[in-house]
Amino acid sequence: MGIFQNTEITTAERSLEPSMQHSPVIEGDIVHDPEAGATTAEYGIVMLAAVGFAGLLVAILKSPEVNELLMGIVRNALNTGA
Numbered sequence: 001m002g003i004f005q006n007t008e009i010t011t012a013e014r015s016l017e018p019s020m021q022h023s024p025v026i027e028g029d030i031v032h033d034p035e036a037g038a039t040t041a042e043y044g045i046v047m048l049a050a051v052g053f054a055g056l057l058v059a060i061l062k063s064p065e066v067n068e069l070l071m072g073i074v075r076n077a078l079n080t081g082a
Contacts (some may be wrong), residue, residue, distance in 0.1 A: 060066055 061070075
């Protein structure tokens with residue numbers, strides 16, 4: 001039983017001019033891209049940083065000092081209009 005590999009050049013590669021074809025892309029070949037998945041990893045790191053920042057913000061806003069400061073701002077704003 002032999003190994004089957006499709007050696008037909010893909011449609012996108014066929015549509016390029018011969019001068020623009022660097023090397024034929026053969027279906028079934030593995031593309032060795034050193035940056036494959038880099039974008040996904042960057043999004044993952046950004047999401048972790050955002051969750052950490054949100055957690056820190058929640059902790060700060062729950063503190064009694066900040067709560068009193070915010071309530072003072074709201075009271076002052078409500079009393080100014082009267």
